[in-house]
Amino acid sequence: MFLRTPAARTPVTLAAATLAVLLLAGCGQDDDPSVAAPSTTATSLAPSNAPAPTVTAVPSASASTVAVDHQITVTIAKKRVDPPTGRVTVGKGKLVRITVTSDVADELHVHGYDLGARLPAGTPGSVEFRADQTGLFEVETHDSELVLFQLVVR
Known part of the structure; x- marks a missing residue:
């Protein structure tokens, strides 16, 4: 049979306590104001060779301070689209902002780019992205x- 004395348990206890302190210290970084939290509005500030488009997460009439190359504004009232449905052509690589205001709550979706934005009733919702894929995309x-x-992106 084998007996452990309190002196033999001290190094094990000390090692376990040290490990626990180190693990807990790493969890407290959320309270540090110098650690930037993710923004609720993503805007495209990336150069034109950016790999992924960005989307404004919070509906806004002017979601970004960056000048866009092509602003598209649509209003929906009583299931009527204004301006009427048609084609909008933009050049490849251009920064595009689509802003939609609907009289009923809905969701905006840009096919091909897989972008979307909530459309609360009466409040503009926007998506902003770099048109880096050529083709015809339904909005x-x-x-x-x-x-x-x-x-149409050419």
Whole structure:
């Protein structure tokens, strides 16, 4: 049989306590104001060779201070799209902002780029992205299934 004395347990206890302190110290970084928290609004400040488009997470009429190359504004009232559905052509690599105001809550979706934004009733919602893919992309609302326009990127 084998007996442990309190002196033999001290190094093990000390090692366990030290490990616990180190692990807990790493968890407290959320309280540090110098650690930047993710923003609720993402804007495209990346250069034109950026790999992924960005989306404004919070609906806003002017979500970014960066000058966009092509601003597209659409209003939906009583299931009518203004301006009427058509095609909008933009050059490849251009910074595009699509702003939609709907009289009913809905969701904006840009196919091909897989971008979307909530559209609270009466409040503009925007997506902003670099048009880095050529082709024809449908821009629509999800709930009401309205085609707003077709985006042509050349």
